[in-house]
Amino acid sequence: MNTKSEEDYLKCLYHLQQGKKSVSTNEIANYLSMKPSSVSDMLKKLAEKKCVNYLKYKGSLLTKKGELIALSIIRKHRLWETFLVNKLGFSWSKVHNIAEQLEHVNSEELIDKLDHFLAYPQIDPHGDPIPQKNGTIAKLNQKLLSELKNGEEGVITGIKKGTPSLLNFLDQKNIKLGDQIQLISILEFDQSAEVVIHKKTINLSEKICSNLLIETLND
Amino acid sequence: MNTKSEEDYLKCLYHLQQGKKSVSTNEIANYLSMKPSSVSDMLKKLAEKKCVNYLKYKGSLLTKKGELIALSIIRKHRLWETFLVNKLGFSWSKVHNIAEQLEHVNSEELIDKLDHFLAYPQIDPHGDPIPQKNGTIAKLNQKLLSELKNGEEGVITGIKKGTPSLLNFLDQKNIKLGDQIQLISILEFDQSAEVVIHKKTINLSEKICSNLLIETLND
């Protein structure tokens, strides 16, 4: 078993190491809002536990063991977020902190039953894929609304850069994660888009289109 | 905010102090599987926080403040147990350890929404009353099913005389400890009972009714 702290480091490393050959101590410290010296200590400890490959002054990477643990925490986090939004009626933007706590609750049977209760979801309310029990994780087929082809449709799964004014706008229009959306066309003169959402056709500005992430159903 | 450890002590004190004028350090140590010296330290700390009235060598009692915190933890514990049994399908007897972890998750909104999702339950699957948000808690009353008044409801918490044939019958009907049950009426001619269980109305013989223990809420 791992402590909450160890789990936080492993999860952080998973997120930071994507597409890189090594993660620096400072990056981790920055991500976790801690001092580099604290990170050094923990990396040494995680290396001893064979969860991290750590070379002094050279950076770190998860081992296979560490990656599987990280994925299991991310799985728990995303399942709980799905629960909070789909069952308890939380808004997608308020669930993160609660899921950060729930992800550390330790019971395999609990997660199995929660997964079943939620009908084995594949994507969480933020549009991120939920790792399976065996550690496999689907790749995203996520694009910006502005990148869709005319006629193409998908599900709103995320927001690229969530400024308060954008969130406000979406709130006002009652546009939420999980909503189905179809691009009709992008207008030549200002790159704004005609889209169908909630069965109505509306116009969304270029700025909005380039900030809405859409999970497309088929390529 | 209180630490997990402080919360455990307050909850423990709440359970131990019922009907007593003081709780000894050894009792607490025994209940929590800790050494008396550790308990002394923590009692001093909780006394400083005005959660416990603590007199050296004389024992402890919760203050009103401490009692309200304890009740809020117990409320969380019992709501989570209800969720685990009623929604996730856990058996009555396996939820305690998981609820011990979940009860320390800190979010008032989470508990409010969970309470709503569970339709504001009054009794948990063990038949214990769930404290309300304001700290009020109902008193318990265990009766035989045959002693309930018409319309009265409660939770099945035990069996008076568990013959194999009775256990078999209950198993066959999928009637388990922790199930909610409501008496509609007792029929004159054979003292059998019309009850609602699992949202269906069924008839239970007098023999069964006089062997099922039901935990009810007092008025």
Added chain:
DNA sequence: TATATTTTTTAGTTGTGTCTAAAAAATATT
């Protein structure tokens, strides 16, 4: 290449919550 700067590690400190061992207080026994 030599030096300056940045990054990272080491060494030592702190706070929390546990422990053991010893001292002190309360209670029981003779």
Added chain:
DNA sequence: AATATTTTTTAGACACAACTAAAAAATATA
């Protein structure tokens, strides 16, 4: 009442996970 026993507290130690300050290594710059 004096002594023995039990209970409780105090004192000091330890593990954990953070910290600060200083040293060491790596990298950038002149």
